[in-house]
Amino acid sequence: xxxxxxxxxxxxxxxxxxxxxxxxxxxxxxxxxxxxxxxxxxxxxxxxxxxxxxxxxxxxxxxxxxxxxxxxxxxxxxxxxxxxxxxxxxxxxxxxxxxxxxxxxxxxxxxxxxxxxxxxxxxxxxxxxxxxxxxxxxxxxxxxxxxxxxxxxxxxxxxxxxxxxxxxxxxxxxxxxxxxxxxxxxxxxxxxxxxxxxxxxxxxxxxxxxxxxxxxxxxxxxxxxxxxxxxxxxxxxxxxxxxxxxxxxxxxxxxxxxxxxxxxxxxxxxxxxxxxxxxxxxxxxxxxxxxxxxxxxxxxxxxxxxxxxxxxxxxxxxxxxxxxxxxxxxxxxxxxxxxxxxxxxxxxxxxxxxxxxxxxxxxxxxxxxxxxxxxxxxxxxxxxxxxxxxxxxxxxxxxxxxxxxxxxxxxxxxxxxxxxxxxxxxxxxxxxxxxxxxxxxxxxxxxxxxxxxxxxxxxxxxxxxxxxxxxxx
Numbered sequence: 001x002x003x004x005x006x007x008x009x010x011x012x013x014x015x016x017x018x019x020x021x022x023x024x025x026x027x028x029x030x031x032x033x034x035x036x037x038x039x040x041x042x043x044x045x046x047x048x049x050x051x052x053x054x055x056x057x058x059x060x061x062x063x064x065x066x067x068x069x070x071x072x073x074x075x076x077x078x079x080x081x082x083x084x085x086x087x088x089x090x091x092x093x094x095x096x097x098x099x100x101x102x103x104x105x106x107x108x109x110x111x112x113x114x115x116x117x118x119x120x121x122x123x124x125x126x127x128x129x130x131x132x133x134x135x136x137x138x139x140x141x142x143x144x145x146x147x148x149x150x151x152x153x154x155x156x157x158x159x160x161x162x163x164x165x166x167x168x169x170x171x172x173x174x175x176x177x178x179x180x181x182x183x184x185x186x187x188x189x190x191x192x193x194x195x196x197x198x199x200x201x202x203x204x205x206x207x208x209x210x211x212x213x214x215x216x217x218x219x220x221x222x223x224x225x226x227x228x229x230x231x232x233x234x235x236x237x238x239x240x241x242x243x244x245x246x247x248x249x250x251x252x253x254x255x256x257x258x259x260x261x262x263x264x265x266x267x268x269x270x271x272x273x274x275x276x277x278x279x280x281x282x283x284x285x286x287x288x289x290x291x292x293x294x295x296x297x298x299x300x301x302x303x304x305x306x307x308x309x310x311x312x313x314x315x316x317x318x319x320x321x322x323x324x325x326x327x328x329x330x331x332x333x334x335x336x337x338x339x340x341x342x343x344x345x346x347x348x349x350x351x352x353x354x355x356x357x358x359x360x361x362x363x364x365x366x367x368x369x370x371x372x373x374x375x376x377x378x379x380x381x382x383x384x385x386x387x388x389x390x391x392x393x394x395x396x397x398x399x400x401x402x403x404x405x406x407x408x409x410x411x412x413x414x415x416x417x418x419x420x421x422x423x424x425x426x427x428x429x430x431x432x433x434x435x436x437x438x439x440x441x442x443x444x445x446x447x448x449x450x451x452x453x454x455x456x457x458x459x460x461x462x463x464x465x466x467x468x469x470x471x472x473x
Contacts, residue, residue: 015047015050015051015054015067015071016064016067016068016071018040018043018044018047020068021043021047021068021071021072022039022040022043024068024072026072026076027039027043027072027075030042030072030075030076030079033079034079034083038079038082038083039075039079042075042076042078042079042082043071043072043075045074045075045078046070046071046072046074046075046078047071049074050067050070050071050074054067088440088441089440090102090440090441090442090443091440091441091442091443091458091462091465091466091469092443092457092458093435093442093443093444093445093453093454093455093457093458093466094443094444094445094454094457095400095401095402095403095414095416095418095445095452095454095456095457096402096403096404096405096457097365097368097369097402097403097404097405097406097414097456097457098307098308098309098365098404098405098406099405099406099457100405100406102443104307104308104314104406105307105308105310105311105312105313105364105365105406106364106365106459107311107312107313107346107350107364108311108312108349108350108353108359108362108363108364109362110349110350110352110353110362111312111313111345111346111347111349111350111353112346113349114345114346114348114349115342115345115346115349117345118341118342118344118345119341119342119345123341123345125137125140125340125341125344137338137341137344138155138156138329138334138338140156140344140347140348141154141156141344141347141348141351142154142155144348144351144352144354144355145317145319145351146319147355148271148291148292148351148354148355149271149291149292149295149302149319150292150295150296151295151302151319151320151321151325152320152321152322152325153319153320153321153322153324153325153326154317154318154319154320154325155317155318155325155328155329155334156306156315156316156317156318156339156343156344156347157315157316157318157334157337157338157339158314158315158316158337158338158339158343159305159314159315159316160265160267160303160304160305160316160317161196161316162316162337163265163303163304163316163317163318164193164196164265164303164316165196165199165200165333165337166200166318166328166331166333166334166337167263167265167301167303167318167328168196168197168200168201168202168228168230169200169201169202169331169333170327170328170330170331170333171227171228171261171263171301171324171327171328172200172201172202172227172228173200173201173202174201174202174203175202175203175225175226175227175228176202176203176204176205176223176225176226176227176228177197177202177203177204177205177226177227177228177229177230178205178207178218178221178222178226178228178229178230179193179197179204179205179206179207179230179231179232180206180207180208180213180217180218180231180232180245181206181207181208181209181210181213182208182209182210182211182212182213182234182245183213183230183231183232183233183234184204184206184232193232202227202228203225205221205226207220207221211244212244212245213244213245213246214244214246215246215250215251215253215254218246218251218254219254219257219258222254222258222260226258226260227260227261228260228261228262228263229251229254229255229260229261229262229263230262230263230264230265231248231251231262231263231264231265231299232264232265232267233264233265233266233267233268233289247297248262248264248289248293248294248297248298248299249297249298252297252298252299255300256298261300261301261324262298262299262300262301263299263300263301263302263303263320264294264299264301264302264303265302265303265304266289266291266294266302266303266304267304267305267308268288268304268305268308268309268406269291269304269305269306269308269309269310269317270288270289270290270291270309270310271290271291271292271309271310271354288412291304291319295319295320299320300320300321300324301318301319301320301321301324301325301328302318302319302320303316303317303318303319304316304317305317305406306343306347306350307406308365308406309365309369309404310350310365311350311359311363311364311365311366312346312347312350312351312363313342313343313346313347313350314343315339315343315347316337350363364459368402368456368457369404369414371414371456372415373399373415373416373417376416376417376454376455376456377397377417379455379460379463380397380417380418380419380453380455381397382463383395383419383453383455383463383466383467384396384397384419386467386471387419387421387467387470387471390471392423392424392425393421393422393423393424393470393471394421394422394423394424395419395420395421395422396419396420396422397417397418397419397420398417398418398420398452399415399416399417399418400415400416400417400418400452400454401413401414401415401416402414402415402416402454402456402457414456416454416455416456417455418452418453418454419452419453419454419455420450420451420452421444421450421451421452421453421470422450422451428446428449428450428451429446431451431470432444432446432451434469434470435451435469435470438465438468438469440465440469442466442469442470453466
């Protein structure tokens with residue numbers, strides 16, 4: 001029973017003490033959830049706010065019990081805001097498969113299970129069980145990466161920009177690196193290849209022009225200061241028309257002739273040439289090279305992302321000749337750029353799905369990329385029927401295109417079936433805001449004043465929460 005007597009609030013004495021408030025069941029529930037210290041701080045802040053409101057003439061005629069309720073309510077709201085995580089799950093209905101703003105690749109179930117297994121206790125991150133001695137973390141995932149790419153050795157850092165920087169620092173610090181002008185790209189967040197090179201200590205030697213660079217341009221630029229030929233895959237843009245670019249094999253031939261190593265930054269991480277996904281032309285475009293293909297063509301070092309077309313955790317993966325990779329793994333920057341046990345756990349589990357030949361079914365990015373428009377239409381029809389059955393709502397099916405995203409396969413469009421939403425009294429902007437305010441938030445896109453949902457990037461078990469976000473429970 002409430003210990004605060006029933007009375008009107010004539011002055012500040014009607015505000016209960018913190019100890020009195022803590023006896024209330026609602027406050028005890030808050031303490032169980034948020035901890036006593038945080039709740040006491042919140043109650044004090046709420047009491048101060050109510051005291052200010054009373055001084056300004058508020059709460060006139062309220063009982064002491066009502067004032068106490070107001071304090072507890074305000075404190076609970078403040079605690080919920082304070083403890084609300086900023087990183088929360090969301091439903092990606094944009095159709096952009098590798099959506100950088102939404103965390104890029106969702107992980108496979110096997111990777112999530114491995115994460116839980118490794119995270120809940122200790123793990124052999126730097127321990128050699130066979131020998132009973134300290135081990136090395138940089139060997140994790142190496143065997144699987146070598147198996148899948150054909151490389152002699154592999155090492156993992158925290159992202160592909162870091163991979164590029166440590167490759168340059170380890171193999172070319174203080175010396176020249178030859179790069180085509182057409183490959184001096186800007187990656188996400190305003191980071192540019194020349195800036196990364198400058199931080200590595202390597203010196204940039206530009207050759208060719210924006211649209212045309214020939215093998216002879218590379219050969220003519222080689223001097224006794226040349227340490228490396230760097231080929232950068234234009235994974236986030238495409239140059240078309242009057243263009244020319246030497247093949248990997250041409251650059252490898254030049255490198256071997258002049259005893260200069262060749263490195264390739266592939267960015268996207270398409271592992272093997274057998275991987276396909278349905279596009280408007282029905283195949284992976286020739287502009288999207290594979291890691292296995294580059295290794296087979298003879299590059300000395302190749303780096304790529306773990307969370308793009310590979311579909312794993314954020315990581316920068318370096319594969320290549322053992323002598324080169326060993327120089328990279330022993331560089332002092334490796335300590336700053338190394339990854340933790342959770343990244344290794346998720347990466348190894350993802351790679352195991354590829355090695356077992358089931359990645360197209362079990363790795364979400366791979367599954368999304370291989371879905372056909374007919375596959376998506378079947379689910380879209382069910383969602384449209386559920387929405388259209390609610391008063392005021394309309395849902396139409398329209399043909400459209402999904403995007404690979406994440407700076408991968410620029411210009412490639414994946415045929416899809418979209419659900420176009422409309423409401424009798426809500427504008428497209430209002431519908432989109434309603435979706436973002438849902439729990440979990442739904443991220444859609446607006447085109448031609450229509451809210452469009454692309455189920456390619458919505459997991460099947462998210463269909464029901466998506467429908468609830470649209471029309472409510």
